[in-house]
Amino acid sequence: MKINQKYIADLLNISRVTVTKALQNHPDIALSTREKVKKVADELGYIPNIVGRSLSTKKTNTIGVIVPKINHSFFSTIIEELYSNAKKVGYNIILMVSFENEEAELDNVKSLLSMNVDGIIIDSVATSQKHKVHKLLNKHNKSFIYLDRKPVSLKNAIGVFFDDENLSYQLAKEIINKGFTKLMFISGNQEISISEQRLNGFNKAVKEAHISVPEEWCLVTKLDKTNAEKDFTTFLENYNNLPEVVICANDSIAIGVYNACEKFDLKIPDDIAVSGFGHVKISSLLNPPLTTVKLNLKKAAEKALENLLLLINNKPITENTLIEGKIIFRESTEKK
Structure with a gap:
């Protein structure tokens, strides 16, 4: 038995569209219906098919995040803040670690592109001259933004940085x-x-x-x-x-x-x-x-996610954001 939205719809004798909207908490659907659908979905152990959803909506509601390391309180704090803020707006984070290596960072980007993430936040490696990552993302027309640091020679690269x-x-x-x-x-x-x-x-x-x-x-x-x-x-x-x-x-x-x-x-x-x-x-x-x-890591993570979502929704960002410190x-x- 395949537990999908059609199965839930047939079980409750409602349309599949109603099930989809109810699971997305859409206001078009009565609260009682939303609660009933969610209860049945939970009881059945229903899990959304992200691949299937991305084929129909062209979005996966996932964001890739690449950091140089995670065993470091600076980066782990940023990661936690990004996870927390992404969840609030219905996005999931897929985390990648470059270990301060350019080729590893490039492999991270390739993996995220293969997963069809909606956008990518990059805390760039400490040495980055070749700009393969930047060029690859532009070739795929993928929304991305730098956070904390970027290659110096990418003068026009937009991001959220500290002052x-x-x-x-x-x-x-x-x-x-x-x-x-x-x-x-x-x-x-x-x-x-x-x-x-x-x-x-x-x-x-x-x-x-x-x-x-x-x-x-x-x-x-x-x-x-x-x-x-x-x-x-x-x-x-x-x-x-x-x-x-x-x-x-x-x-x-x-x-x-x-x-x-x-x-x-x-x-x-x-x-x-x-x-x-x-x-x-x-x-x-x-x-x-x-x-x-x-440094105000909480504000930096919030702004990076906010700006990336603007890019994902085809709203251009024309200047960098500088975050204060003490x-x-x-x-x-x-x-x-």
Whole structure:
């Protein structure tokens, strides 16, 4: 026995259209009928056929989401917010993980296209020059939007981003106002927007303050604690001239700096002060607690979904959305 809408319709002696509308909670159908149909559907264990529905409506009511990683409070929070908001408007999320790999991200997109998702939200990988993903989505005329980060060279790519440059500028400016004059910045790969924007903000602040930053104090690493620890360890092994404060492009890099400092018995903030960006959950639990920038992830997820749904419904988005944040000063940048 195949449990489908026709079977439910025959059982209740109503039309299949009535069953369809009742299951979709359509106001054309009386509330009593909707409740009766839903009760029978639940008792029978009816599950909608998404493939069949997509053939008739050209929509699957699914949205693909691609993130660089999930074992990270920043991304897991965004994912949860997207799930929650999508459910409210009748959409399901299909999650893919790129693991910061361009080819994996491309495979993610191919999989989502094969599932005929209605649109895709992409938190781009940390290195992205080839733009295969962007080109493929345009070839398929698929609605998509960037969230949090995008490849720098895609100047006209639309998305929802954090106010990274301004927040980084404000953070560096306030650190300078605390009396720090020897500043180091550790960034990620400059091919990705957050790295470029946060470095730009730092450079603007030190330029305004007429502070000179030695070349070796502008370090580039990957956006994770393991590589940051390794690269900052190398810096400490090779240079005796140390900065007073290390400003990091994200909290993961800052955690790597903490770990490297521990190896060299450098005390934070007595020997070197440290700040991050992103407010991962562990930032307040570090010893000492980390100065960072808290970003409004809830608002970013809401706006990304809202803008994607506009694109899905053929309503153009012509400009980026910038989401605010808040600087949280903690013990890691106390001036001694």
